[in-house]
Amino acid sequence: MVLFGAGLFAPPLIHSMRQHGLNPVCIMDNATSKHGQSIHQVPILSPAEGHRLHSQLPVVISAAPKYIEEIRGQLVRMGWTRILDGLRWMSEFEYEQDTFAVGLDSLHNEIDRYVDEYVSIYHRDRLFIPSIDVIITEKCSLRCRDCSNLMQYYTNPRNMDADEVFLALDELMGFVDHVLEFRVLGGETFVNPSAWQFVERLRTYSHFTRIAVYSNGTIVPKGRNLQCLQHDNVYLRVTDYGPLSRRTEEMTALFRSQGIAYDVLRVDGW
Ligand code: SF4
Numbered sequence: 001m002v003l004f005g006a007g008l009f010a011p012p013l014i015h016s017m018r019q020h021g022l023n024p025v026c027i028m029d030n031a032t033s034k035h036g037q038s039i040h041q042v043p044i045l046s047p048a049e050g051h052r053l054h055s056q057l058p059v060v061i062s063a064a065p066k067y068i069e070e071i072r073g074q075l076v077r078m079g080w081t082r083i084l085d086g087l088r089w090m091s092e093f094e095y096e097q098d099t100f101a102v103g104l105d106s107l108h109n110e111i112d113r114y115v116d117e118y119v120s121i122y123h124r125d126r127l128f129i130p131s132i133d134v135i136i137t138e139k140c141s142l143r144c145r146d147c148s149n150l151m152q153y154y155t156n157p158r159n160m161d162a163d164e165v166f167l168a169l170d171e172l173m174g175f176v177d178h179v180l181e182f183r184v185l186g187g188e189t190f191v192n193p194s195a196w197q198f199v200e201r202l203r204t205y206s207h208f209t210r211i212a213v214y215s216n217g218t219i220v221p222k223g224r225n226l227q228c229l230q231h232d233n234v235y236l237r238v239t240d241y242g243p244l245s246r247r248t249e250e251m252t253a254l255f256r257s258q259g260i261a262y263d264v265l266r267v268d269g270w
Contacts (some may be wrong), residue, residue, distance in 0.1 A: 002054045003028070005067070014042060016093040020092070027039060027043070051078055060089075061086065087114075087115065113180065135165075136189060138154045142216055157187065178209075182202050217241070218244070220250055221251075226258070229255070240265065
């Protein structure tokens with residue numbers, strides 16, 4: 001098979017197809033800067049070169065779902081007749097069977113994102129929300145001058161009451177078919193000793209993919225705030241502000257020892 005699209009979704013699609021015993025022979029892409037490079041040993045070619053070498057093979061579109069129809073049109077004009085999208089392989093990816101050592105959490109997120117974006121585009125009768133921010137505290141352990149959550153303007157910051165938040169969220173979720181990601185954040189999430197209540201109540205919804213819990217790397221969660229992170233559909237995202245996020249290493253070491261999924265987003269300017 002031949003792929004079209006050497007972007008974010010090509011690596012997970014190659015992994016997924018290899019699990020099914022399929023080895024793409026090349027990836028076609030319109031970006032000339034990518035030609036001559038490779039992804040997981042699969043060479044990237046121009047569409048013209050891919051067609052010259054492999055026009056007898058089926059093409060699988062590995063680009064983001066929102067570009068599928070545009071690319072399908074290009075492929076038809078070039079003369080390709082067997083054109084598929086990547087949904088089948090992406091949705092059947094078996095995480096426990098894979099053998100690559102790094103980037104599993106990020107790969108997991110990309111595959112979820114692909115499938116959810118696909119569903120939102122091809123099932124327009126469904127109400128799909130990519131993410132919902134669940135603010136659980138107005139307090140923060142840092143005082144960033146340009147905080148986009150406007151923490152610097154709270155004169156009497158407080159932790160949010162879970163019953164109050166879920167009164168509104170329960171009503172919203174009654175109208176929604178699927179949420180890709182709940183983002184639990186503040187302020188600093190772990191300033192709130194009851195952060196776990198929000199995570200556990202979010203987990204009772206049946207129609208979401210995952211919960212991302214945000215932290216600025218200053219407070220190491222413990223007790224129930226740590227336990228609530230130990231679920232397959234929960235992961236921790238640490239925003240790393242350099243020396244200000246002074247406990248990032250301590251946190252990530254703890255998460256590794258506890259099998260908690262996490263990633264660290266380095267922020268160089270704020
Ligand atoms: S750490 Fe995040 S939430 Fe806290 S003040 Fe800075 S930008 Fe705002």
